[in-house]
Amino acid sequence: MADSGLTAGSPSLWSGQGAAGHGVLRRVLIVSAWVLGGIAFVLIPGMPTVCPLRIVAGIPCPSCGLTRAARDVLHGDLASATHMHPLWWLVLPFVGTLIALESVAYVRTGHAGQWGQRASVQRMGVVIMLLLVVVWIARMLGAFGGPVAV
Secondary structure, eight states: OOOOSOOTTSOOTTTTOSSTTHHHHHHHHHHHHHHHHHHHHHHSTTOOOOOHHHHHHSSOOTTTTHHHHHHHHHTTOHHHHHHHOTTHHHHHHHHHHHHHHHHHHHHHHSOOOTTTTSHHHHHHHHHHHHHHHHHHHHHHTTGGGSSOOO
């Protein structure tokens, strides 16, 4: 019987230890699973949303419509994306870029959160959140086509 080189307690392909690259392969598979799950969530019509504000108060949250806007963008319908959420052009690239950078950092180092700790990224996140709240209030008052249906 051939010896696999792995014994009880020895590092494995999935442990993130052992021969060079094994931990990287594990991290690539983890990131791939998350990316595929995210794509499925955006592309599969009728996926349920779990928005606490919608569940408790029955009103849309400041980011309401962004998932549907992402779906519209991926289908090339920019007008519909803008109707779903007028800030999609700012929020989606920011979040997508941050996810991509964090994923690459995680695959390379095994640690996530490096980009999110940068002051410039945090400032941009705060600006985007403030803009989301301003647009949310404006939509509740009827601007930008009013609130998107929840």
